[in-house]
Amino acid sequence: xQSMIKIEHLIKNYGTNCAVDDISFEVESGEIVGFLGPNGxxxxxxxxxxxxxxxxxxxxxxxxxxxxxxxxxxxxxxIGYLPEQPPLYLDMTVKEYLEFNYELKGCTMDxxxxxxxxxxxxxIQDVYNRLIRNLSKGYRQRVGIAQALVGNPDVIIFDxxxxxxxPKQIIEIRNLIRTLGKNHTVILSTHILQEVQxxxxxxxxxxxxxxxxxxxxxNISRIVENSRxxxxxxxxxxxxxxxxxxxxxxxxxxxxxxxxxxxxxxxLVESEQGVDVRKKLFFELASHGWPMVGLEPQGMNxxxxxxxxxxxxxxxxxxxxxxKRVVRRGAGRGRTTLEASLANxxxxxxxxxxxxxxxxxxxxxxxxxxxxxxxxxxxPKGQGKESGKEEx
Amino acid sequence: xxxxxxxxMRSYFINPIGYVYLGVFLVFSALLCCYTTVVAASYSTTxxxxxxxxxxxxxxxxxxxxxxxxxxxxxxxxxxxxxxxTLTGIVMGKFLAAFTLYLxxxxxxxxxxxxxxxFGAAERAGTQYSTTQIGPVTGQIVGSVFAVILLGAAFIxxxxxxxxxxxxxxxxxxxxxxxIAAMVLLxxxxxxxxxxxxxxxSSYPIRFVINWVSVLSRFSNFSYGIFDFGALLYYLSITFVxxxxxxxxxxxxxxx
Numbered sequence: 001x002q003s004m005i006k007i008e009h010l011i012k013n014y015g016t017n018c019a020v021d022d023i024s025f026e027v028e029s030g031e032i033v034g035f036l037g038p039n040g041x042x043x044x045x046x047x048x049x050x051x052x053x054x055x056x057x058x059x060x061x062x063x064x065x066x067x068x069x070x071x072x073x074x075x076x077x078x079i080g081y082l083p084e085q086p087p088l089y090l091d092m093t094v095k096e097y098l099e100f101n102y103e104l105k106g107c108t109m110d111x112x113x114x115x116x117x118x119x120x121x122x123x124i125q126d127v128y129n130r131l132i133r134n135l136s137k138g139y140r141q142r143v144g145i146a147q148a149l150v151g152n153p154d155v156i157i158f159d160x161x162x163x164x165x166x167p168k169q170i171i172e173i174r175n176l177i178r179t180l181g182k183n184h185t186v187i188l189s190t191h192i193l194q195e196v197q198x199x200x201x202x203x204x205x206x207x208x209x210x211x212x213x214x215x216x217x218x219n220i221s222r223i224v225e226n227s228r229x230x231x232x233x234x235x236x237x238x239x240x241x242x243x244x245x246x247x248x249x250x251x252x253x254x255x256x257x258x259x260x261x262x263x264x265x266x267x268l269v270e271s272e273q274g275v276d277v278r279k280k281l282f283f284e285l286a287s288h289g290w291p292m293v294g295l296e297p298q299g300m301n302x303x304x305x306x307x308x309x310x311x312x313x314x315x316x317x318x319x320x321x322x323x324k325r326v327v328r329r330g331a332g333r334g335r336t337t338l339e340a341s342l343a344n345x346x347x348x349x350x351x352x353x354x355x356x357x358x359x360x361x362x363x364x365x366x367x368x369x370x371x372x373x374x375x376x377x378x379x380p381k382g383q384g385k386e387s388g389k390e391e392x
Numbered sequence: 393x394x395x396x397x398x399x400x401m402r403s404y405f406i407n408p409i410g411y412v413y414l415g416v417f418l419v420f421s422a423l424l425c426c427y428t429t430v431v432a433a434s435y436s437t438t439x440x441x442x443x444x445x446x447x448x449x450x451x452x453x454x455x456x457x458x459x460x461x462x463x464x465x466x467x468x469x470x471x472x473x474x475x476x477x478t479l480t481g482i483v484m485g486k487f488l489a490a491f492t493l494y495l496x497x498x499x500x501x502x503x504x505x506x507x508x509x510x511f512g513a514a515e516r517a518g519t520q521y522s523t524t525q526i527g528p529v530t531g532q533i534v535g536s537v538f539a540v541i542l543l544g545a546a547f548i549x550x551x552x553x554x555x556x557x558x559x560x561x562x563x564x565x566x567x568x569x570x571x572i573a574a575m576v577l578l579x580x581x582x583x584x585x586x587x588x589x590x591x592x593x594s595s596y597p598i599r600f601v602i603n604w605v606s607v608l609s610r611f612s613n614f615s616y617g618i619f620d621f622g623a624l625l626y627y628l629s630i631t632f633v634x635x636x637x638x639x640x641x642x643x644x645x646x647x648x
Contacts, residue, residue: 051474055646076476087471089399091406103395104475147471 004029004155004185005050010059012045019045021209022059029154032181034196034217035189037206043189044084046206047159050187051081064154077105080153080184084160086144090133094124094143097132098150105151115150122146122176138169145176155185162195174199229298230271231257232281235264236290242267248284250275264293393477396485397492400459404493413454417497420447425504435508435528438615441536445576445608448547453568455490456551457561460638464559473642483638487552494544498537505533531617539614542627543607547572549634556641579606 003026012020020042027033037043048054050061052072061068068075089097098115107114119125122142127135132143141161148156158177162170177199180186190196196203196217203220205213213220234241238256245254245267253270260266271277278295285292404410421444428440463469472482505528512527519526551568558564582599584592593599603609610627613620 053470053474053646073476073478076474079474081470081474083467083470083474085467087466087468089403089468090466091403096402100395100399101471101475103398104472104477106476 003027004064005187006060006062007050008060010046010049010061011057012049012054013057019209020049023206023209023211025204025211025214027185027187029185030181031202032177032186032188032200034200034203035187035206036191036193036196036203038191041206042209043206044159047081047157047187047189051079051157052076077151078154080148080151080156082144082148082158082161084163086140086147088132088140088143091131093131094128097143098146101147101150107151114152118146118149121149121179138165141165141169141173145173153184155187156180158186158188160190161188162190162192230269230278231266231294231296231298232269232292233261233264233266233294234285234290235262235293236285236288238265241265241290244284244288245269248277248281250277250280266294393481393485396472396477396482397489400486400489401492404489409454409458410493413451413493414497417447417451418501421501422504429508430511435512435526437505437528437533437536441540441611441615444540445543445611448544449569449573449576452544452547452551452572453565455493456548456555456568457565458555459486459490459552460556461559461561461564479639479642483552483635483642487548487635490548490552491545494548495541498541498544502537529617532615535614535617535619539611539623542624543611546607546627546630549631553634553638553641556638575607578602579608
């Protein structure tokens with residue numbers, strides 16, 4: 001398949017500050033790619049370069065085969081962009097705004113029909129004649145999305161499209177993006193992991209201006225869901241329950257959390273590696289007559305994933321084998337030791353698996369020396385409920 | 393470019409700013425015309441145009457302050473800069489919109505001269521024979537209006553440039569007022585005299601430079617009804633240079 005977006009060795013400096021440091025990736029036509037990273041990781045900068053808002057310090061960016069420096073107008077014509085803050089003229093009505101965009105982008109199709117189609121897709125027909133100033137944030141965001149869709153561009157780029165929306169709106173916007181992904185190439189940036197998991201086919205994780213992982217969504221999802229930590233809420237005498245939990249085989253760590261709900265306490269339980277203690281836990285507690293009123297797996301947060309993937313990418317496989325126990329154990333980096341060790345174990349496990357299966361050729365990005373292994377990497381056994389992510 | 397021009401024109405008239413400008417300009421020019429000609433019992437429009445230029449110190453920034461500053465503040469510039477339009481197109485669209493409004497207002501204010509012609513015609517009808525011209529001199533008026541339009545274009549270009557430098561409309565306006573005021577008032581330095589009637593700036597080279605830089609000194613030939621090609625070039629160059637600089641400001645920000 002022809003790649004729709006191609007970024008080669010992109011570097012962007014702001015003065016001496018390097019925002020994007022040698023990034024390369026390709027996006028194929030029809031893909032929905034999630035761009036994930038903490039604040040200040042270089043997501044917006046990359047997108048701004050891609051859309052021609054900023055120029056790169058060096059590197060090559062092309063959209064649909066058109067180099068953004070050689071033919072900026074041609075490349076821009078292929079892109080619809082929703083910046084972090086939707087660029088809305090508050091003194092226009094939605095209709096005027098979209099018509100302005102239509103003219104700005106020099107579209108040639110039937111205007112009335114095209115705009116009404118877009119309004120239907122993003123569901124803004126009922127505010128079509130209202131001033132943008134008077135719209136709620138959710139509607140403004142949608143008008144922003146509508147703006148990106150004007151002219152039916154091949155590539156649509158969303159920069160943090162769901163920030164500041166309420167949960168219902170977030171779900172609607174995500175569904176909308178999924179729908180768009182059927183006919184467009186979509187790039188989406190966010191710092192919310194669940195968002196990319198819900199929407200994207202592929203996730204590119206970026207941190208401090210570098211790509212640290214470029215993976216199919218399922219793979220990353222599996223790391224995330226394969227947590228061995230649970231919050232268990234048990235209705236029963238606190239002390240005894242805790243003793244029982246600590247005494248149970250398969251549980252590496254248990255402690256009581258401060259939350260209290262009637263006579264039920266919440267306990268943090270960490271199972272031993274590769275053991276699914278949930279069923280056992282249930283029967284054990286039931287046999288003592290302490291009903292388990294809640295069980296909530298604690299996923300890894302973005303930080304945890306960074307520790308895993310960042311560390312992974314910063315060391316070669318072989319080196320990692322050698323150094324992992326030594327270096328990593330100490331490297332808590334200020335996070336709680338529990339989180340750090342959890343992350344470490346996941347990586348260690350992945351490394352072991354990788355070593356055992358040795359090399360199998362994969363080539364998603366291949367840039368960072370690594371973590372593009374489709375299935376072997378990163379995934380401890382068991383419990384991975386195949387993550388339910390459809391492959392398109 | 394045309395879409396941006398249209399958008400800017402619209403925005404002048406859905407916001408109060410366009411009406412404020414037009415209203416203030418027309419009222420002021422009418423009053424000014426009244427005082428300098430009818431009240432002063434003179435057909436000469438020289439002082440009218442001279443004072444009108446001082447009015448531009450305040451009026452032009454009203455037109456230009458929001459052009460880029462507002463877009464930058466609301467982040468809408470991102471929309472324009474990622475759209476398939478060139479930077480030159482964006483700058484020209486905005487400049488032309490401001491210039492169109494300005495041009496319209498200046499042409500509208502030409503209505504002020506109708507009473508002069510009416511009075512002139514009446515007076516001519518009343519006199520049998522006269523060696524001197526009675527009534528306004530059309531050549532002078534046309535020349536002056538033309539020069540005012542050129543001068544305005546230059547000022548608008550300067551205002552556009554300053555607006556592109558900041559994201560605060562108010563500071564854009566204040567700086568523009570300062571710059572235009574300096575350009576207009578510079579010429580007065582040459583006219584300054586001390587108590588003995590001696591010129592304060594007596595050095596010829598300095599006087600020459602001030603005279604050369606001053607926008608007002610270029611104006612005088614037109615106001616005598618003489619087409620001054622050098623002045624035309626001067627005004628057009630200022631316009632061009634500042635529009636070019638505006639484009640460069642945006643270009644540089646992309647690379648920054």
